[in-house]
Amino acid sequence: MSYLEVRNLHKRFGDFVALGDISLDIAEGEFVCFLGPSGCGKTTLLRAIAGLDPQTAGTIRQKGRDVSVLPPAGRDFGIVFQSYALFPNLSVADNVGYGLVSRRFKRPEIANRVDELLRLVGLPDAGTKYPAQLSGGQQQRVALARALATSPSLLLLDEPLSALDARVRLRLRHEIKALQRRLGVTTIMVTHDQEEALTMADRIVVMNAGTIEQVGTPQEIYRQPATAFVADFVGSMNFLPGTLVAPDRVKVAGLAFACAPQDGLALGNKVQLCIRPEDVRVRDLSSDVANRVSVEVAELDFAGAFCRATLRVRTANEVTVNADFSSNLIRDLGVEPGRQLDIALPPDRLRVFAT
Amino acid sequence: MSLAAPALRAGLSRDDLLMRAGVAVLAVALLVMVGLPLWSLLAKGFEDRDGHFVGLANYFAYFSTPALFDSALNSFHVAAACTVVVVPLAFLYAYALTRAVLPVRWLFQGISLVPIFAPSLLPGLALIYFFGNQGFFKGLLGGPIYGFDGILIAQIFYCFPHATLILVTALSVADARLYEAADALGASKLRVFFTVTLPAAKYGLISATMIVFTLVITDFGIAKVIGGNFNVLATDVYKQVIGQQNFSMGAVVGMVLLAPAALAFVIDRLVQRKQVALLTARAVPLIPRPKLGRDLFLTVFCTIVAIGLLAILGMAVWGSLIKYWPYNLSLTLDNYDFATVDANGWGSYFNSIRMAVGAAIFGTAMMFVGAWLNEKTRGFAAMRGIVQLLAFLPMAVPGLVLGLGYIFFFNAPGNPLNVLYATMAILVINTAAHFYTVGHLTATTALKQIDPEFESVSASLKVSVWRTFVRVSAPICLPAIVDIAIYLFVNAMTTVSSVIFLYSPDTKLASVAALNIEEAGQTAAAAALCVVIVMTSAAVKALHVVTDRFLLGRLQAWRQR
Numbered sequence: 001m002s003y004l005e006v007r008n009l010h011k012r013f014g015d016f017v018a019l020g021d022i023s024l025d026i027a028e029g030e031f032v033c034f035l036g037p038s039g040c041g042k043t044t045l046l047r048a049i050a051g052l053d054p055q056t057a058g059t060i061r062q063k064g065r066d067v068s069v070l071p072p073a074g075r076d077f078g079i080v081f082q083s084y085a086l087f088p089n090l091s092v093a094d095n096v097g098y099g100l101v102s103r104r105f106k107r108p109e110i111a112n113r114v115d116e117l118l119r120l121v122g123l124p125d126a127g128t129k130y131p132a133q134l135s136g137g138q139q140q141r142v143a144l145a146r147a148l149a150t151s152p153s154l155l156l157l158d159e160p161l162s163a164l165d166a167r168v169r170l171r172l173r174h175e176i177k178a179l180q181r182r183l184g185v186t187t188i189m190v191t192h193d194q195e196e197a198l199t200m201a202d203r204i205v206v207m208n209a210g211t212i213e214q215v216g217t218p219q220e221i222y223r224q225p226a227t228a229f230v231a232d233f234v235g236s237m238n239f240l241p242g243t244l245v246a247p248d249r250v251k252v253a254g255l256a257f258a259c260a261p262q263d264g265l266a267l268g269n270k271v272q273l274c275i276r277p278e279d280v281r282v283r284d285l286s287s288d289v290a291n292r293v294s295v296e297v298a299e300l301d302f303a304g305a306f307c308r309a310t311l312r313v314r315t316a317n318e319v320t321v322n323a324d325f326s327s328n329l330i331r332d333l334g335v336e337p338g339r340q341l342d343i344a345l346p347p348d349r350l351r352v353f354a355t
Numbered sequence: 356m357s358l359a360a361p362a363l364r365a366g367l368s369r370d371d372l373l374m375r376a377g378v379a380v381l382a383v384a385l386l387v388m389v390g391l392p393l394w395s396l397l398a399k400g401f402e403d404r405d406g407h408f409v410g411l412a413n414y415f416a417y418f419s420t421p422a423l424f425d426s427a428l429n430s431f432h433v434a435a436a437c438t439v440v441v442v443p444l445a446f447l448y449a450y451a452l453t454r455a456v457l458p459v460r461w462l463f464q465g466i467s468l469v470p471i472f473a474p475s476l477l478p479g480l481a482l483i484y485f486f487g488n489q490g491f492f493k494g495l496l497g498g499p500i501y502g503f504d505g506i507l508i509a510q511i512f513y514c515f516p517h518a519t520l521i522l523v524t525a526l527s528v529a530d531a532r533l534y535e536a537a538d539a540l541g542a543s544k545l546r547v548f549f550t551v552t553l554p555a556a557k558y559g560l561i562s563a564t565m566i567v568f569t570l571v572i573t574d575f576g577i578a579k580v581i582g583g584n585f586n587v588l589a590t591d592v593y594k595q596v597i598g599q600q601n602f603s604m605g606a607v608v609g610m611v612l613l614a615p616a617a618l619a620f621v622i623d624r625l626v627q628r629k630q631v632a633l634l635t636a637r638a639v640p641l642i643p644r645p646k647l648g649r650d651l652f653l654t655v656f657c658t659i660v661a662i663g664l665l666a667i668l669g670m671a672v673w674g675s676l677i678k679y680w681p682y683n684l685s686l687t688l689d690n691y692d693f694a695t696v697d698a699n700g701w702g703s704y705f706n707s708i709r710m711a712v713g714a715a716i717f718g719t720a721m722m723f724v725g726a727w728l729n730e731k732t733r734g735f736a737a738m739r740g741i742v743q744l745l746a747f748l749p750m751a752v753p754g755l756v757l758g759l760g761y762i763f764f765f766n767a768p769g770n771p772l773n774v775l776y777a778t779m780a781i782l783v784i785n786t787a788a789h790f791y792t793v794g795h796l797t798a799t800t801a802l803k804q805i806d807p808e809f810e811s812v813s814a815s816l817k818v819s820v821w822r823t824f825v826r827v828s829a830p831i832c833l834p835a836i837v838d839i840a841i842y843l844f845v846n847a848m849t850t851v852s853s854v855i856f857l858y859s860p861d862t863k864l865a866s867v868a869a870l871n872i873e874e875a876g877q878t879a880a881a882a883a884l885c886v887v888i889v890m891t892s893a894a895v896k897a898l899h900v901v902t903d904r905f906l907l908g909r910l911q912a913w914r915q916r
Contacts (some may be wrong), residue, residue, distance in 0.1 A: 002570045052811050054365035071368035072814035079815045083810035089913045099816030130913040150816055 001064060003028040003186050004049070004154070009058035010046055010211075018044045025207040028188055029184045031177065033197035036207035037233065042190045043158060049188065050156055051075050062154065064159070067221065073328045078147030080161040084139045091333070092118070092142050093127035099150040114269040115147040120179065137168035144176070148183070154179070157189040159193065159198060170179050194234045195313065206230050228353040231274050238321050251351060253316035257291045259350040265301040270355045277308065280323035282333065282341060291345040295321065300330075311343065321345075358658035361909020365734070370820045374732040374779035381725045382738055385745035387772070390790040393752065399606035399763050405638030413607045421603075427611055433503060433587065434571035434615075437510040439735075441518050441567050442560065444511070448660055449522035451653035453529075456645040456732055458654065464523075466661040468667055471516045473851040474866040476873065477885040478509035479580030481670040483878060488682045501583025509577040512667050514570050514662075518563040526552075529641040561626045565619040572615050573753030575852040576866070589852070592755050598857065602763070605612035605748045609756040620751035663878040668889070675883035690883040694870050698881075699860075703868035704887060710782050710864060711847035715840040718787035718794060724837055726798035727828060731810055731820065738754035754853030757789050762856050789853045790846050794839040802828065833911070834903070841899045844890040 002025035004349050011019035019041045026032050032041035047053040049060060051072040059068045067075050087096050093114050100110045118124050121141040123134075131139055132280035140160055147155060152157040160176070161169045177200045180187050197204050198218040205231075206213045206221060214226040225231035232239070248261045250273045257273060267272060285292060298320065306324045313319040323343065325335060335341070367375075403409045417423050452464055471476070486500035496504055524738045529552075575589040582590055587606060596605035674680065678687045689705060694700035729742050737764055749757065765776050775781045805828065813823040829836070853864045858867055864890055873881035 049813065050811070051365075051812075057363055057365060069363055069366035071366055071371055072811065073368045074366070074372065076814055077813060081806075081808045081812075083808060085806045085812050087809065089830045089911070090825060097814075101814070102818045102822060132913060142783055146812070147815070152815070156815075217409050330706055 003030070004027060005059075006045075006049070006062040007059045007061075009045070009048060009060070010056045011041070011048060011053070011215070012056045017210050019048070021070070022058070022210075022212060024205060024212065026186060026188065026207065028186055029124065031180050031187045031189070031200060031202045033201035033204045034188065034190045034207060035194060035197040035204050035234070036192065036213075038192055038323070040207040041210040042192075042205075042207050044210075046156055046158055046188060046190050049154075050079060051078055062280065076152055077154040077156050078150065078152035079156040080140070080143045080147050081163050084131070084136075084143045084163075086139055086143055088131050090130075091127065091133065092129050095131065095142055096127075096145045098146060098147055100145050103150070113149060114145075116149055119148055120143045120148070122175070135168070136164050137172055140164065140172065141175075153186060155185045155187040156241070157187065159190055159192070161191070162193070164179060178201070182283045198234070206233065210234070225274075225351060226273075228272055228274070228355075231351060231353065236277055236322070238275050238277065240275075240319060240321070240346070242271055242273050244269045244271050244352070248347075250350075251340070253313065253319045255293065255313070255316065257345060257350065259349045259352055260347065264354065265354055272353045272355055273343050274351040275321070277322045277324040277351055279346060280311075280321060281344040281346060282323070282329065285344050289344045290347050291350075292342055293321075293345065294340065294342050297335055297339045297341065300335065300337055307335075311341070313354075314340070361477070361575060363768065367812075370814075371733055374820065375735050376726045378738050378742060378825050379729060381450060382742050382745065383720075383786075384721070384902050385725075385742060385791075388784055389752075389757075389791070392757065392764040393748070394667070394760075395641050395763035395767070396609055396756065396760035399603055400610055402588075402603050404601065404603060413552040413603050417604065417607045422586070423591060423608070426588055426591045427905040429585060430572050430588040430612075431615070433585075434512065434568050436503075436507055437514060437571045438564055438567045440507070441511055441514045442563050444660065445515055445518035445563060446556070446560065447521050447653075447885050448515075448657060449519050449526050450462065450552075451657050453526040454524055454641070454643050455535050455650050455653045456643050457650065457657060463657045463661055466664055467519045468516050469664055469889075469893070470512050472511075472845060472849065472896065473671075474851055474869060474885055475509075475513050475574050475576035475670070475847040476580045476851065476866075476870055476881070476890065477671050478512040479505065479577045480674065480873065480878060480882045480885060481667040482581055484670045484674040484882075491681075499583065501581055502585035505581035505583070506578055506585065506587070509581055510571045510574065511516045511576065512664060513577060514567045515664065517570060518567050521563045521566060522556065522559050525556045525562075529555060531639040531641040536639060537591075539578050541750050541881075558626050558629065562623050565623040565626075566910070569616045569619045569753075573612065573755065573852065574730055575755055575855065576870065579870060586763075587644070587756055593855065594761065596759065596762075603709055604803060605759060608761070609753075609759045613751075613756050614625050616753050616756075617751040624747075670881045672886050673905075675879055675886045677879060678878060684721055690879040690885070693868070693872075693884065695880075695882060699863055699868065703863045704865045704884070706779070706862055707848055707865040707888070708891070710862075711844045712789075713783040714786040714847040715781065715844040717783055718790065718843045721787060722791065722794035722839055723798045723829070723832070726795050727802055728823060728912070730799060730802045747792055749788055749790070752789075754789050758785065758853040761785055761853075767840055777862070779858070781857055782854055782862060784859055785853055786847045786850060787843070788844055789850070792910055793842060797835050797839050797842070798832070801832040801877045804830050837899065837903070841896060844895055848892045 004026040006022055006024040009019055009022040022045060036042045044053065048055040051067070051070055051074070054069070059066060061067065062076065062259060087098065089174050090098070096111065096116045096117050097110045100113060102278070106114070112128065115124070117209050118127055121144055123138060123141055125225070126134060126142070134142065143164045161172055164172065173196060187289055188202065201218060203217055204221045205215050214221060214230045221230060222233055225234065225286060231237045237254065240252045242250045244258065244262060244265050244267055245251045246267065247258055250257050250259055252273055259273070294314045296314055297309055299310040301308045306326050307330055309323045311321045311323055313321070321343070356912055400413055401408055401410060403412070448467060453458060482500055482505050483490065486493060486496055486505070490500070498504065533551050534547065537551055542550065573589060575593065578587045578590045579593070588611060592605050592608045592612060595601045595608055674688050676686045676688070678685050678689065697703065725742070725746070728740050732739060759783065764770065765773055765781060767773060775784070809823055809827055810820055813820060849866060851870060854864055855867055858864060865884055869881045869884040872884065
């Protein structure tokens with residue numbers, strides 16, 4: 001039995017469908033990310049799970065208990081918001097202990113628990129300060145400690161890192177992930193940052209326009225995107241328009257490319273042939289390598305650790321392929337605009353989507 | 356894709372239920388305080404003196420009686436004239452306060468607020484001393500001061516701070532980048548004024564126009580004191596009800612008075628709704644730089660206006676200290692011994708204090724808790740909509756009209772609430788209702804500024820919303836709560852219009868007493884009572900400013916970074 005079962009969840013605002021028939025299972029102790037562009041319904045789904053904005057229809061079961069119509073106070077979760085939502089007029093210790101006071105803990109017990117939590121989030125001496133005296137990253141740690149204080153079995157994070165600057169965000173990512181592993185608390189995080197989802201999640205739920213596009217591990221989402229949307233939204237991707245001419249063959253601008261057999265698509269269909277820029281091969285091409293193409297380097301954009309090259313297919317000028325080349329490779333092969341190259345698109349790295 | 360399962364009904368926690376009950380209670384309270392009195396007034400207009408339904412007969416009578424209809428025209432005439440004078444005057448003054456470098460800017464700002472602390476009859480009394488039959492500058496205006504001229508001048512004094520406050524707000528939200536862009540594009544000063552400054556202040560100007568127009572139309576004190584034979588709507592209501600005991604006709608005049616006020620209110624709300632996000636979060640505030648010619652001109656202008664305002668106040672003060680105007684100008688405090696002119700003596704003043712404190716406590720509690728309930732209750736949209744509507748209604752209703760509605764509703768023989776009639780309680784309730792909208796808006800704005808997720812966090816921590824209200828929301832909004840209380844206190848001290856129908860001999864208020872004393876010909880004592888009211892409300896406001904700076908700062912240490 002999964003820890004959280006979401007079944008046929010719908011949410012409508014008037015005529016607008018915010019969530020359309022969402023079903024999802026989350027296992028105990030899992031770290032799941034809801035990933036998608038703004039307006040895709042990921043926050044709506046999170047708030048429905050919390051009971052803050054109840055769904056229009058559908059059921060939610062937590063640990064086998066039907067919580068679909070329970071108000072938030074009747075459910076078991078802790079929540080952290082992008083805005084931190086710390087009580088500005090209470091000290092950090094009072095914030096963290098806020099949920100403990102009402103549970104009739106004794107004063108020393110509360111103080112101990114607050115100390116323990118503040119040590120846990122790395123702010124052992126912040127107890128007497130007010131939130132406004134802390135940095136954004138510190139405030140978010142306090143919010144995390146407050147959410148964990150009552151030992152909820154489910155932790156909900158609504159874009160917790162979005163308001164922070166890049167460096168702090170990176171550090172907090174690892175800390176949150178490590179903390180989650182240590183406590184083993186089932187966690188759902190909403191984010192629009194694919195990198196965040198890829199590095200933190202055990203499983204990612206990619207959402208678009210109120211529906212789930214794909215559920216999978218970060219590797220699955222990145223390596224085997226199930227839809228063109230996922231392929232486009234997560235990482236960067238080349239989309240080459242073509243036609244399926246055989247079950248394992250796609251024709252793009254007169255060139256035939258071998259790919260894995262496509263079962264679901266009819267022959268003659270218009271398709272998109274996809275490959276990630278870093279999967280384009282240049283070195284050590286044997287003479288019989290599959291999907292060999294002769295190209296000319298049209299542009300070279302410096303991006304720090306690597307260069308993004310725009311390659312124009314020589315026999316079909318309108319078709320371009322982006323490829324990521326390491327600095328070494330550029331130096332070794334003398335890649336520069338105008339230079340002609342042979343590249344290969346490995347069949348096992350090609351994905352085909354219907355258009 | 357499966358068909359959607361039947362729609363769910365979200366379960367409610369105990370907090371949800373209690374909050375909904377709170378909203379419902381609030382709706383009923385507002386209905387009793389605002390809705391039903393207005394309904395009684397509306398109904399009364401369709402009855403004859405004996406309470407029989409007569410349809411529109413009273414309205415026909417009203418519009419076919421030239422004497423009555425003329426006062427409507429008079430009201431419009433003087434309101435339009437006052438608006439035309441006050442709005443440009445206040446605009447220039449506000450422009451000087453916000454866009455120029457003035458010496459003692461704070462003093463100019465403070466002086467512009469002085470009239471707010473005075474009952475409206477004070478400028479009327481001062482003008483009598485200046486231009487009345489025995490005034491200093493008698494005849495200087497080419498005619499008697501009683502009538503159009505007197506009302507106009509007194510209204511200018513009375514409305515000036517209201518317009519200035521709105522325009523200062525409108526002009527202080529300026530984006531310096533727009534001015535830099537205009538400068539960089541080589542636009543002339545005049546062009547910048549017409550293309551950047553004026554459009555930004557457009558909504559403020561419309562708002563100020565509506566407010567001034569409404570204030571003049573609905574004010575009672577000034578017209579009563581210095582109107583002479585120049586009848587206006589507000590004095591007609593009073594005459595019909597108090598003078599002729601013709602309640603039905605009073606109700607009709609009240610409805611006629613309500614119409615322009617309500618219309619101005621609707622226009623103002625429509626305009627306010629458009630004024631969103633004029634200033635983005637990224638705007639750079641405009642800080643005026645010194646410019647000799649402009650600053651000198653505006654300083655002179657502000658000085659003249661400030662002297663004008665202070666002269667009117669000063670004349671009232673001086674008049675109150677003079678032994679026997681105009682024959683014996685030696686100074687005395689005799690006029691402050693109110694027992695010689697009014698059986699209540701200083702009693703009415705202490706009634707006013709009691710009433711103002713009561714209204715401040717009761718009103719603030721109701722407005723803040725009410726606004727919080729209405730903001731934070733989950734679902735229940737229809738009832739919350741009703742509360743919102745009833746909370747906005749008082750702004751559109753002139754005090755006289757509301758007061759009249761209170762007579763009809765609370766004095767009705769069958770109404771169990773008629774035990775309240777002629778008590779201090781009804782004055783407190785009426786004052787809270789009359790000024791409900793501004794307090795409600797202030798509270799709502801303050802609540803909207805705090806993080807909307809506090810209640811979500813509390814629910815996840817299983818802490819009741821009430822605890823979060825007491826420990827977090829209310830303390831954070833303390834400055835707004837104090838603002839509302841001070842606003843209510845000052846208005847309760849100065850108001851005449853809505854309470855004039857509701858006091859009993861035991862609960863007579865100072866502002867009403869001043870009016871009665873003046874009517875009895877004791878101008879100096881009336882002025883003295885007005886001066887006491889000004890000093891009280893100004894002192895309370897000054898105390899507020901000082902406390903705000905020193906004590907509240909310490910209480911709210913958490914705001915410091």
